[in-house]
Amino acid sequence: MNAPPSQAPQLTVTGCPAVVPCQLPATSPLVNGNQLTDQDRVEAAWAECAAQVDMVYKHQQAHP
Template identity: 65%
Template structure:
């Protein structure tokens, strides 16, 4: 007679890890620029706007996390 616990079975799945707390953020930085022609000014402006967009996305992420945490209370 073989008991149910003695048979072969697939291994149990790993438990899911749930991170709590504020998302990690990094300081906002702007790319270095050194335009030498008028066309370079436009490229620099686009790079700067992209840098600000990344920074704003981080701020939005933290804000949304804080709002979600406030709604749980």
């Protein structure tokens, strides 16, 4: 007799989501073109950091 596979258990997440420290990339542009590339990299790093802060804030608002 073959039984159907059991369903995976549903996970319950408790606590605040894990975050990592924000890190901005080091820059040392040698020419003007590198400044634009470095600015893009730094802005992307800030956006990533801000997304983590937003995630924690939303979690805290939903679970006072």
